[in-house]
Amino acid sequence: xxxxxxxxxxxxxxxxxxxxxxxxxxxxxxxxxxxxxxxxxxxxxxxxxxxxxxxxxxxxxxxxxxxxxxxxxxxxxxxxxxxxxxxxxxxxxxxxxxxxxxxxxxxxxxxxxxxxxxxxxxxxxxxxxxxxxxxxxxxxxxxxxxxxxxxxxxxxxxxxxxxxxxxxxxxxxxxxxxxxxxxxxxxxxxxxxxxxxxxxxxxxxxxxxxxxxxxxxxxxxxxxxxxxxxxxxxxxxxxxxxxxxxxxxxxxxxxxxxxxxxxxxxxxxxxxxxxxxxxxxxxxxxxxxxxxxxxxxxxxxxxxxxxxxxxxxxxxxxxxxxxxxxxxxxxxxxxxxxxxxxxxxxxxxxxxxxxxx
Amino acid sequence: xxxxxxxxxxxxxxxxxxxxxxxxxxxxxxxxxxxxxxxxxxxxxxxxxxxxxxxxxxxxxxxxxxxxxxxxxxxxxxxxxxxxxxxxxxxxxx
Numbered sequence: 399x400x401x402x403x404x405x406x407x408x409x410x411x412x413x414x415x416x417x418x419x420x421x422x423x424x425x426x427x428x429x430x431x432x433x434x435x436x437x438x439x440x441x442x443x444x445x446x447x448x449x450x451x452x453x454x455x456x457x458x459x460x461x462x463x464x465x466x467x468x469x470x471x472x473x474x475x476x477x478x479x480x481x482x483x484x485x486x487x488x489x490x491x492x493x494x495x496x497x498x499x500x501x502x503x504x505x506x507x508x509x510x511x512x513x514x515x516x517x518x519x520x521x522x523x524x525x526x527x528x529x530x531x532x533x534x535x536x537x538x539x540x541x542x543x544x545x546x547x548x549x550x551x552x553x554x555x556x557x558x559x560x561x562x563x564x565x566x567x568x569x570x571x572x573x574x575x576x577x578x579x580x581x582x583x584x585x586x587x588x589x590x591x592x593x594x595x596x597x598x599x600x601x602x603x604x605x606x607x608x609x610x611x612x613x614x615x616x617x618x619x620x621x622x623x624x625x626x627x628x629x630x631x632x633x634x635x636x637x638x639x640x641x642x643x644x645x646x647x648x649x650x651x652x653x654x655x656x657x658x659x660x661x662x663x664x665x666x667x668x669x670x671x672x673x674x675x676x677x678x679x680x681x682x683x684x685x686x687x688x689x690x691x692x693x694x695x696x697x698x699x700x701x702x703x704x705x706x707x708x709x710x711x712x713x714x715x716x717x718x719x720x721x722x723x724x725x726x727x728x729x730x731x732x733x734x735x736x737x738x739x740x741x742x743x744x745x746x747x748x749x750x751x752x753x754x755x
Numbered sequence: 756x757x758x759x760x761x762x763x764x765x766x767x768x769x770x771x772x773x774x775x776x777x778x779x780x781x782x783x784x785x786x787x788x789x790x791x792x793x794x795x796x797x798x799x800x801x802x803x804x805x806x807x808x809x810x811x812x813x814x815x816x817x818x819x820x821x822x823x824x825x826x827x828x829x830x831x832x833x834x835x836x837x838x839x840x841x842x843x844x845x846x847x848x849x
Contacts, residue, residue, distance in 0.1 A: 466793035468756045469777055470767045504813055509756050509763035510771075538839035540822040542811035542829075543764040544771060604839030607771055637838065639771040681771055716770045716777065753770060753777040 405455040408738040410698050411691040412731030422454050422696045423447070429693070429700030436648075437667040439708035442700070446749050450703065453745050454696045461740045469747050470754035472682065472718050474548050474611050474643060476514040477502060487723060487732055496537060503543045509754075512548040512609060513537060519552040520592050521561075527596060531603035538604040546641065547600040548609035551593055551627070553620035556585040563588070566619075566652055582653045585616075586623030593627030598634050607639030607681070615645035617652035618664040621671075625658045625678040632679030642675050643684035643720055644668070647705065668709035672717065682716045682754070685709045689724045695738045699727035699745050707750040718754035719746055726755075759805070759813040762788070762795040765833060772835050787833050808832055 404416045417425075430441050442450070453461060463469075475486070477498025482488030493501075495513060502508045513534055515523050523530055530547070537545055557565040563585040569578035597608040610628065614621035624642070631638050649671065651664025658674050666674070668685035675683045687702035702719070706726075710717045724730035727742035746752045756763030762784055769780035781792040788808075794800045805812045810832060811825030820828060826837050 465796060468763075468796045470756055470763060470770055470780075472767070503759060504815075507758035507760040507763070507813060509758045509767040535839075535842075538823065538842075542822060542825045543758050544767050601838065602842070604842040606768075606838060637836070639838075641771075681774055715774045716780075753780075754767075 405457070406737070407454065408695045408729055408735050409691070410689045410693050410695065410729050412729035412733075412735055412738070414735070415694075417694065417696070419451065419455055422694075423451055425694045425696040426450055426454070426700040429697035430704045432697075433701045433704035437669070437705055437708070439667075439669060439705055442704055442707070442749065447700075450700060450745055450749060451696075453741050453748075454699065456741070459737050461737075461744050463744055463747055467747060469752060470509045470716075470718070472510045472546075472609075472641060472684070472754055473502070473508055473512055474514070474609060475518060476512040476548065478514055478516045478518070482516060484732060495533060496540070499537055499541060499545065503541055508543060510544040510546060510606070511541070512546050513605070514548040518548070518550055518611070519555055520549045520589065520596050521552065521555045523549050523596050524592055527599050531599055534600055534603040534605050538606075544606035546607040546609050546639070547597075547605045548611050549593075549596060550612045550615065551589050551610055551620055551624045552612070553585055553589045553616035553623060556588055557581070557616075561585070570652075579653050579655070582617075582619035583656065586619040586626070586656070589620065589623040590626040590630065593624060594630040594634065597627070597631045597638070597640075601631075601635045601638055607641060609641040609643060611643045612645035613642050614649050617650035618656050618662075619653045621649050621663050621666075622656050622658045625674055628675070628678040628680055639682075640680050641682045641684060641718075642678075642680045643718075644671060644686040647685070647687045668705055669712045672709050672713045672715070676713070676715055680715060682718055683709075683713060684718050684720045686720045686725050687727065689726075689728065689730050691724075691730045695727065695729065695741065698729075699742045702727035702742065703745050703750045706746060706752065710751045710753070716753035719750070719752050721746065721755050756796055757798065757801075759811055760798050761801040765810075765829065766795065768829070768833065768835060768837070784833065 477495045481492035564581040566578035613624045785792040
Protein backbone atom coordinates (compact mmCIF):
# COMPACT_ATOMS: atom_id res chain seq x y z
CA UNK A 399 0.00 0.00 0.00
CA UNK A 400 1.43 3.40 -1.00
CA UNK A 401 1.72 5.84 1.91
CA UNK A 402 0.13 9.27 1.57
CA UNK A 403 3.59 10.84 1.60
CA UNK A 404 5.02 8.52 -1.06
CA UNK A 405 4.69 8.57 -4.80
CA UNK A 406 5.41 5.87 -7.36
CA UNK A 407 8.07 6.93 -9.85
CA UNK A 408 10.68 5.47 -12.20
CA UNK A 409 14.41 5.48 -12.57
CA UNK A 410 16.12 6.28 -15.86
CA UNK A 411 16.29 2.57 -16.63
CA UNK A 412 12.54 2.18 -16.10
CA UNK A 413 12.58 0.53 -12.65
CA UNK A 414 9.82 1.67 -10.32
CA UNK A 415 10.58 3.04 -6.90
CA UNK A 416 8.80 5.04 -4.19
CA UNK A 417 9.78 8.62 -3.60
CA UNK A 418 8.65 11.69 -1.67
CA UNK A 419 7.82 15.23 -2.77
CA UNK A 420 11.03 16.47 -1.16
CA UNK A 421 13.13 13.92 -3.05
CA UNK A 422 11.40 14.79 -6.32
CA UNK A 423 12.06 18.51 -5.80
CA UNK A 424 15.70 17.79 -4.95
CA UNK A 425 16.08 15.68 -8.12
CA UNK A 426 14.42 18.34 -10.23
CA UNK A 427 16.78 21.02 -8.89
CA UNK A 428 19.77 18.75 -9.46
CA UNK A 429 18.67 17.92 -13.01
CA UNK A 430 18.19 21.58 -13.84
CA UNK A 431 21.58 22.40 -12.33
CA UNK A 432 23.22 19.73 -14.45
CA UNK A 433 21.55 21.10 -17.60
CA UNK A 434 22.76 24.63 -16.83
CA UNK A 435 26.30 23.44 -16.07
CA UNK A 436 26.55 21.41 -19.28
CA UNK A 437 24.91 23.77 -21.74
CA UNK A 438 24.82 27.27 -20.23
CA UNK A 439 21.05 27.56 -20.73
CA UNK A 440 18.75 29.38 -18.31
CA UNK A 441 17.23 27.68 -15.28
CA UNK A 442 13.51 26.99 -15.08
CA UNK A 443 11.51 29.50 -13.04
CA UNK A 444 10.16 28.61 -9.59
CA UNK A 445 6.61 28.32 -10.96
CA UNK A 446 7.84 25.97 -13.72
CA UNK A 447 9.67 23.88 -11.12
CA UNK A 448 6.52 23.63 -8.98
CA UNK A 449 4.48 22.71 -12.06
CA UNK A 450 7.02 20.01 -12.99
CA UNK A 451 6.89 18.59 -9.47
CA UNK A 452 3.10 18.38 -9.65
CA UNK A 453 3.36 16.53 -12.95
CA UNK A 454 5.82 14.00 -11.53
CA UNK A 455 3.92 13.29 -8.29
CA UNK A 456 0.48 13.14 -9.94
CA UNK A 457 -1.18 10.03 -8.54
CA UNK A 458 -2.66 8.98 -11.91
CA UNK A 459 -0.76 6.39 -13.89
CA UNK A 460 -1.30 8.21 -17.17
CA UNK A 461 -1.23 12.01 -17.37
CA UNK A 462 -2.19 14.23 -20.29
CA UNK A 463 -2.59 17.82 -21.41
CA UNK A 464 -5.71 19.94 -21.39
CA UNK A 465 -8.01 19.79 -24.45
CA UNK A 466 -6.70 22.21 -27.03
CA UNK A 467 -3.06 21.80 -25.98
CA UNK A 468 -2.35 18.67 -27.98
CA UNK A 469 0.71 18.71 -30.24
CA UNK A 470 1.65 17.16 -33.55
CA UNK A 471 3.44 13.83 -33.40
CA UNK A 472 6.00 13.04 -36.09
CA UNK A 473 7.17 9.48 -36.41
CA UNK A 474 10.33 7.71 -37.48
CA UNK A 475 11.23 4.33 -38.95
CA UNK A 476 7.75 3.59 -40.25
CA UNK A 477 5.86 0.32 -40.41
CA UNK A 478 9.08 -1.70 -40.19
CA UNK A 479 8.55 -1.35 -36.45
CA UNK A 480 5.94 -4.11 -36.57
CA UNK A 481 8.21 -6.73 -38.02
CA UNK A 482 11.71 -5.96 -36.80
CA UNK A 483 13.44 -7.56 -33.82
CA UNK A 484 13.73 -6.23 -30.27
CA UNK A 485 17.02 -4.52 -31.13
CA UNK A 486 14.91 -1.73 -32.59
CA UNK A 487 12.01 -2.35 -30.18
CA UNK A 488 10.09 -4.17 -32.88
CA UNK A 489 7.33 -6.68 -32.29
CA UNK A 490 8.35 -9.38 -34.78
CA UNK A 491 4.93 -9.36 -36.46
CA UNK A 492 5.88 -9.22 -40.13
CA UNK A 493 3.35 -7.33 -42.19
CA UNK A 494 3.96 -5.36 -45.35
CA UNK A 495 4.85 -1.68 -45.25
CA UNK A 496 1.65 -0.81 -47.11
CA UNK A 497 -0.64 -2.51 -44.58
CA UNK A 498 1.48 -1.28 -41.70
CA UNK A 499 1.35 2.32 -42.90
CA UNK A 500 -2.44 2.22 -43.28
CA UNK A 501 -2.75 0.72 -39.78
CA UNK A 502 -0.66 3.53 -38.31
CA UNK A 503 -2.76 6.09 -40.18
CA UNK A 504 -6.24 4.70 -39.52
CA UNK A 505 -5.95 2.70 -36.29
CA UNK A 506 -3.19 4.54 -34.43
CA UNK A 507 -4.14 8.00 -35.81
CA UNK A 508 -0.62 9.23 -36.38
CA UNK A 509 -0.36 12.86 -37.46
CA UNK A 510 2.49 12.08 -39.83
CA UNK A 511 4.15 8.84 -40.81
CA UNK A 512 7.27 7.62 -42.55
CA UNK A 513 8.29 5.11 -45.11
CA UNK A 514 11.72 3.68 -44.39
CA UNK A 515 13.91 0.78 -45.37
CA UNK A 516 14.39 -1.92 -42.74
CA UNK A 517 18.12 -1.16 -42.98
CA UNK A 518 17.35 2.44 -42.15
CA UNK A 519 20.50 4.07 -43.55
CA UNK A 520 21.00 6.28 -46.62
CA UNK A 521 23.86 4.05 -47.81
CA UNK A 522 21.56 1.00 -47.79
CA UNK A 523 18.72 2.84 -49.54
CA UNK A 524 20.79 4.19 -52.42
CA UNK A 525 21.15 0.88 -54.33
CA UNK A 526 17.43 0.07 -53.98
CA UNK A 527 16.17 3.58 -54.64
CA UNK A 528 13.81 2.48 -57.42
CA UNK A 529 12.08 0.06 -55.04
CA UNK A 530 11.67 2.78 -52.42
CA UNK A 531 10.39 5.27 -55.00
CA UNK A 532 7.72 2.97 -56.36
CA UNK A 533 6.61 2.00 -52.82
CA UNK A 534 6.33 5.70 -51.96
CA UNK A 535 4.29 6.33 -55.12
CA UNK A 536 1.90 3.50 -54.24
CA UNK A 537 1.47 4.62 -50.66
CA UNK A 538 0.89 8.24 -51.64
CA UNK A 539 -2.10 7.07 -53.69
CA UNK A 540 -3.56 5.32 -50.64
CA UNK A 541 -2.71 7.51 -47.67
CA UNK A 542 -4.13 10.85 -46.54
CA UNK A 543 -1.83 11.73 -43.61
CA UNK A 544 1.56 13.21 -44.51
CA UNK A 545 3.97 10.40 -45.46
CA UNK A 546 7.63 11.32 -45.31
CA UNK A 547 10.67 9.21 -46.15
CA UNK A 548 13.15 8.63 -43.38
CA UNK A 549 16.76 7.45 -43.31
CA UNK A 550 19.84 7.93 -41.19
CA UNK A 551 22.92 9.54 -42.73
CA UNK A 552 24.84 7.02 -40.53
CA UNK A 553 28.27 8.12 -41.68
CA UNK A 554 29.89 5.34 -39.67
CA UNK A 555 29.06 3.02 -42.59
CA UNK A 556 31.40 5.04 -44.81
CA UNK A 557 34.45 4.18 -42.71
CA UNK A 558 36.51 0.99 -43.01
CA UNK A 559 35.79 -1.92 -42.85
CA UNK A 560 32.25 -1.10 -44.09
CA UNK A 561 33.19 1.80 -46.34
CA UNK A 562 36.04 3.27 -48.36
CA UNK A 563 37.41 5.84 -45.90
CA UNK A 564 39.88 5.40 -43.09
CA UNK A 565 38.29 5.24 -39.67
CA UNK A 566 39.17 8.43 -37.76
CA UNK A 567 38.90 6.64 -34.41
CA UNK A 568 41.56 4.12 -35.52
CA UNK A 569 43.76 6.76 -37.14
CA UNK A 570 43.67 9.08 -34.14
CA UNK A 571 44.62 6.19 -31.86
CA UNK A 572 47.79 5.97 -33.96
CA UNK A 573 48.26 9.76 -33.56
CA UNK A 574 47.46 10.30 -37.24
CA UNK A 575 45.30 13.29 -36.37
CA UNK A 576 45.41 15.17 -39.66
CA UNK A 577 44.82 12.04 -41.70
CA UNK A 578 41.85 11.15 -39.48
CA UNK A 579 40.38 14.61 -39.96
CA UNK A 580 40.89 14.42 -43.72
CA UNK A 581 39.14 11.04 -43.95
CA UNK A 582 36.22 12.39 -41.90
CA UNK A 583 35.90 15.36 -44.27
CA UNK A 584 35.92 13.09 -47.32
CA UNK A 585 33.30 10.84 -45.75
CA UNK A 586 31.17 13.89 -44.95
CA UNK A 587 31.28 14.99 -48.59
CA UNK A 588 30.29 11.49 -49.69
CA UNK A 589 27.40 11.23 -47.24
CA UNK A 590 26.15 14.65 -48.36
CA UNK A 591 26.11 13.49 -51.98
CA UNK A 592 24.29 10.27 -51.12
CA UNK A 593 21.75 12.03 -48.88
CA UNK A 594 20.99 14.54 -51.62
CA UNK A 595 20.63 11.79 -54.22
CA UNK A 596 18.22 9.72 -52.12
CA UNK A 597 16.17 12.70 -50.92
CA UNK A 598 15.77 14.17 -54.40
CA UNK A 599 14.60 10.82 -55.75
CA UNK A 600 12.03 10.41 -53.00
CA UNK A 601 10.84 13.97 -53.58
CA UNK A 602 10.29 13.03 -57.23
CA UNK A 603 8.29 10.04 -56.01
CA UNK A 604 5.91 12.36 -54.18
CA UNK A 605 7.03 12.13 -50.55
CA UNK A 606 5.66 14.73 -48.13
CA UNK A 607 9.13 15.32 -46.78
CA UNK A 608 12.46 13.78 -45.85
CA UNK A 609 13.61 12.99 -42.32
CA UNK A 610 17.37 12.92 -41.75
CA UNK A 611 17.21 10.76 -38.63
CA UNK A 612 19.89 10.39 -35.94
CA UNK A 613 21.93 13.18 -37.50
CA UNK A 614 25.49 13.46 -36.12
CA UNK A 615 25.59 9.87 -34.85
CA UNK A 616 29.16 9.70 -36.19
CA UNK A 617 30.05 13.09 -34.76
CA UNK A 618 30.77 16.56 -36.03
CA UNK A 619 31.77 15.64 -39.57
CA UNK A 620 28.47 13.83 -40.07
CA UNK A 621 26.59 16.87 -38.78
CA UNK A 622 28.34 19.06 -41.35
CA UNK A 623 27.76 16.50 -44.11
CA UNK A 624 24.05 16.35 -43.32
CA UNK A 625 23.70 20.14 -43.11
CA UNK A 626 25.33 20.34 -46.53
CA UNK A 627 22.91 17.69 -47.81
CA UNK A 628 19.97 19.75 -46.51
CA UNK A 629 21.31 22.87 -48.24
CA UNK A 630 21.76 20.94 -51.48
CA UNK A 631 18.28 19.43 -51.27
CA UNK A 632 16.76 22.85 -50.56
CA UNK A 633 18.54 24.22 -53.63
CA UNK A 634 17.63 21.30 -55.91
CA UNK A 635 14.01 21.02 -54.73
CA UNK A 636 13.01 24.28 -52.99
CA UNK A 637 9.55 22.93 -52.16
CA UNK A 638 10.94 20.04 -50.05
CA UNK A 639 9.86 19.58 -46.45
CA UNK A 640 12.84 18.59 -44.34
CA UNK A 641 13.01 17.22 -40.81
CA UNK A 642 16.34 16.87 -39.01
CA UNK A 643 16.31 14.58 -35.97
CA UNK A 644 19.48 14.44 -33.92
CA UNK A 645 21.31 11.40 -32.54
CA UNK A 646 22.51 12.85 -29.28
CA UNK A 647 22.37 16.02 -27.22
CA UNK A 648 25.93 17.09 -27.92
CA UNK A 649 27.85 16.99 -31.21
CA UNK A 650 30.81 14.68 -30.65
CA UNK A 651 34.03 16.37 -31.70
CA UNK A 652 35.65 13.39 -33.41
CA UNK A 653 37.11 15.70 -36.09
CA UNK A 654 37.33 18.57 -33.65
CA UNK A 655 37.49 21.59 -35.94
CA UNK A 656 35.15 21.02 -38.86
CA UNK A 657 32.88 23.98 -39.52
CA UNK A 658 29.51 24.82 -41.03
CA UNK A 659 28.92 28.42 -42.10
CA UNK A 660 32.07 29.50 -40.29
CA UNK A 661 31.11 27.86 -36.98
CA UNK A 662 32.90 24.92 -35.39
CA UNK A 663 30.17 22.37 -34.72
CA UNK A 664 31.95 20.17 -32.15
CA UNK A 665 30.34 20.49 -28.74
CA UNK A 666 27.14 22.22 -29.84
CA UNK A 667 24.00 21.64 -27.81
CA UNK A 668 20.39 21.74 -29.10
CA UNK A 669 19.87 25.51 -28.76
CA UNK A 670 22.97 26.02 -30.91
CA UNK A 671 22.29 23.12 -33.31
CA UNK A 672 18.89 24.47 -34.29
CA UNK A 673 20.36 27.74 -35.56
CA UNK A 674 22.56 25.91 -38.04
CA UNK A 675 19.70 23.61 -39.04
CA UNK A 676 17.57 26.65 -39.83
CA UNK A 677 20.36 28.19 -41.91
CA UNK A 678 20.67 24.98 -43.91
CA UNK A 679 16.93 24.94 -44.67
CA UNK A 680 15.37 22.50 -42.20
CA UNK A 681 11.59 22.84 -41.62
CA UNK A 682 11.25 20.87 -38.35
CA UNK A 683 14.09 20.27 -35.87
CA UNK A 684 14.18 17.33 -33.49
CA UNK A 685 16.54 17.97 -30.53
CA UNK A 686 17.74 15.15 -28.32
CA UNK A 687 18.52 15.08 -24.60
CA UNK A 688 20.02 11.83 -23.37
CA UNK A 689 18.62 9.93 -20.38
CA UNK A 690 20.87 9.05 -17.44
CA UNK A 691 19.82 5.56 -16.34
CA UNK A 692 21.27 6.07 -12.84
CA UNK A 693 19.09 9.06 -12.12
CA UNK A 694 15.37 9.32 -11.48
CA UNK A 695 12.74 10.27 -14.04
CA UNK A 696 12.29 13.56 -12.18
CA UNK A 697 15.98 14.35 -12.69
CA UNK A 698 15.94 13.29 -16.33
CA UNK A 699 12.73 15.12 -17.24
CA UNK A 700 13.88 18.29 -15.47
CA UNK A 701 17.17 18.21 -17.36
CA UNK A 702 15.53 17.42 -20.70
CA UNK A 703 12.92 20.15 -20.35
CA UNK A 704 15.48 22.77 -19.31
CA UNK A 705 17.69 22.10 -22.33
CA UNK A 706 14.80 21.74 -24.79
CA UNK A 707 13.08 24.91 -23.58
CA UNK A 708 16.07 26.99 -24.67
CA UNK A 709 16.12 25.26 -28.05
CA UNK A 710 12.41 25.97 -28.58
CA UNK A 711 12.93 29.59 -27.51
CA UNK A 712 15.83 30.14 -29.92
CA UNK A 713 14.20 28.35 -32.85
CA UNK A 714 12.26 30.08 -35.61
CA UNK A 715 11.05 26.72 -36.94
CA UNK A 716 8.90 24.09 -35.17
CA UNK A 717 10.76 21.93 -32.65
CA UNK A 718 9.73 18.33 -32.12
CA UNK A 719 11.98 16.95 -29.36
CA UNK A 720 12.90 13.31 -29.79
CA UNK A 721 11.11 11.38 -27.08
CA UNK A 722 11.39 7.65 -26.70
CA UNK A 723 13.68 4.98 -25.38
CA UNK A 724 16.46 6.83 -23.59
CA UNK A 725 15.79 10.33 -24.91
CA UNK A 726 13.66 13.29 -23.91
CA UNK A 727 13.55 12.28 -20.26
CA UNK A 728 11.97 8.91 -21.02
CA UNK A 729 13.65 5.84 -19.44
CA UNK A 730 16.13 3.77 -21.38
CA UNK A 731 14.01 0.67 -21.51
CA UNK A 732 12.83 -1.63 -24.31
CA UNK A 733 9.27 -1.07 -23.06
CA UNK A 734 9.25 2.44 -21.54
CA UNK A 735 6.71 2.75 -18.69
CA UNK A 736 3.68 4.70 -19.80
CA UNK A 737 3.66 6.69 -16.55
CA UNK A 738 7.13 8.03 -17.33
CA UNK A 739 6.45 8.60 -21.04
CA UNK A 740 3.29 10.61 -20.43
CA UNK A 741 4.88 12.71 -17.67
CA UNK A 742 7.84 13.53 -19.86
CA UNK A 743 5.56 14.41 -22.79
CA UNK A 744 3.30 16.61 -20.65
CA UNK A 745 6.28 18.47 -19.23
CA UNK A 746 7.85 18.92 -22.66
CA UNK A 747 4.62 20.44 -23.99
CA UNK A 748 3.58 22.59 -21.03
CA UNK A 749 6.98 23.78 -19.79
CA UNK A 750 9.40 23.52 -22.73
CA UNK A 751 6.73 24.66 -25.22
CA UNK A 752 7.42 21.97 -27.81
CA UNK A 753 5.59 22.31 -31.14
CA UNK A 754 5.39 18.56 -31.41
CA UNK A 755 6.96 15.30 -30.37
CA UNK B 756 -3.18 15.45 -32.10
CA UNK B 757 -5.09 12.43 -33.37
CA UNK B 758 -4.19 12.45 -37.06
CA UNK B 759 -7.11 11.89 -39.42
CA UNK B 760 -9.33 11.14 -36.44
CA UNK B 761 -9.25 14.89 -35.83
CA UNK B 762 -7.14 17.52 -37.65
CA UNK B 763 -3.66 16.44 -36.65
CA UNK B 764 -2.59 15.66 -40.21
CA UNK B 765 -3.70 19.12 -41.35
CA UNK B 766 -1.85 20.95 -38.58
CA UNK B 767 1.22 18.81 -39.31
CA UNK B 768 1.09 19.85 -42.98
CA UNK B 769 1.19 23.53 -42.01
CA UNK B 770 4.17 23.00 -39.65
CA UNK B 771 6.02 21.18 -42.41
CA UNK B 772 5.20 23.25 -45.44
CA UNK B 773 5.17 26.77 -44.01
CA UNK B 774 7.44 26.38 -40.92
CA UNK B 775 4.49 27.40 -38.76
CA UNK B 776 4.87 27.04 -35.02
CA UNK B 777 2.17 25.01 -33.31
CA UNK B 778 -0.24 27.78 -32.29
CA UNK B 779 0.08 29.52 -35.66
CA UNK B 780 -0.55 26.23 -37.49
CA UNK B 781 -3.63 25.51 -35.35
CA UNK B 782 -5.02 29.02 -35.89
CA UNK B 783 -4.44 28.76 -39.63
CA UNK B 784 -6.15 25.38 -39.97
CA UNK B 785 -9.01 26.41 -37.67
CA UNK B 786 -9.52 29.51 -39.79
CA UNK B 787 -9.63 27.52 -43.01
CA UNK B 788 -12.07 25.00 -41.51
CA UNK B 789 -14.25 27.65 -39.89
CA UNK B 790 -13.87 26.27 -36.35
CA UNK B 791 -12.18 27.28 -33.10
CA UNK B 792 -8.65 25.96 -32.51
CA UNK B 793 -9.89 23.86 -29.58
CA UNK B 794 -12.28 22.07 -31.97
CA UNK B 795 -9.35 20.74 -34.00
CA UNK B 796 -8.81 17.95 -31.46
CA UNK B 797 -12.51 17.19 -31.00
CA UNK B 798 -13.13 13.90 -32.83
CA UNK B 799 -16.91 14.41 -32.94
CA UNK B 800 -16.73 17.80 -34.62
CA UNK B 801 -13.87 16.84 -36.91
CA UNK B 802 -15.37 13.52 -38.05
CA UNK B 803 -18.45 15.25 -39.39
CA UNK B 804 -16.52 18.18 -40.81
CA UNK B 805 -14.03 15.94 -42.59
CA UNK B 806 -16.88 14.00 -44.16
CA UNK B 807 -18.62 17.20 -45.20
CA UNK B 808 -15.42 18.58 -46.77
CA UNK B 809 -14.55 15.12 -48.11
CA UNK B 810 -10.92 15.36 -46.97
CA UNK B 811 -10.62 11.81 -45.67
CA UNK B 812 -12.09 10.19 -42.57
CA UNK B 813 -10.48 7.66 -40.26
CA UNK B 814 -13.28 5.07 -40.58
CA UNK B 815 -14.04 2.99 -43.67
CA UNK B 816 -16.75 5.04 -45.35
CA UNK B 817 -17.88 3.87 -48.78
CA UNK B 818 -17.80 6.53 -51.52
CA UNK B 819 -15.74 8.91 -49.37
CA UNK B 820 -12.53 10.28 -50.83
CA UNK B 821 -9.39 8.55 -49.71
CA UNK B 822 -5.68 8.81 -50.38
CA UNK B 823 -4.78 11.05 -53.30
CA UNK B 824 -8.44 12.08 -53.72
CA UNK B 825 -8.64 13.48 -50.21
CA UNK B 826 -5.24 15.17 -50.51
CA UNK B 827 -6.34 17.00 -53.67
CA UNK B 828 -9.21 18.39 -51.61
CA UNK B 829 -6.96 19.19 -48.66
CA UNK B 830 -4.87 21.32 -51.04
CA UNK B 831 -7.97 23.41 -51.85
CA UNK B 832 -9.16 23.67 -48.25
CA UNK B 833 -5.78 24.68 -46.81
CA UNK B 834 -4.50 26.65 -49.81
CA UNK B 835 -1.29 24.66 -50.07
CA UNK B 836 0.45 22.49 -52.63
CA UNK B 837 1.09 18.86 -51.76
CA UNK B 838 4.02 17.19 -53.49
CA UNK B 839 2.28 13.95 -54.49
CA UNK B 840 -0.68 15.92 -55.86
CA UNK B 841 1.68 17.90 -58.08
CA UNK B 842 3.26 14.65 -59.23
CA UNK B 843 -0.20 13.22 -59.91
CA UNK B 844 -1.26 16.24 -61.98
CA UNK B 845 1.97 16.07 -63.99
CA UNK B 846 1.41 12.39 -64.72
CA UNK B 847 -2.17 12.99 -65.83
CA UNK B 848 -1.08 15.48 -68.52
CA UNK B 849 -0.88 14.16 -72.03
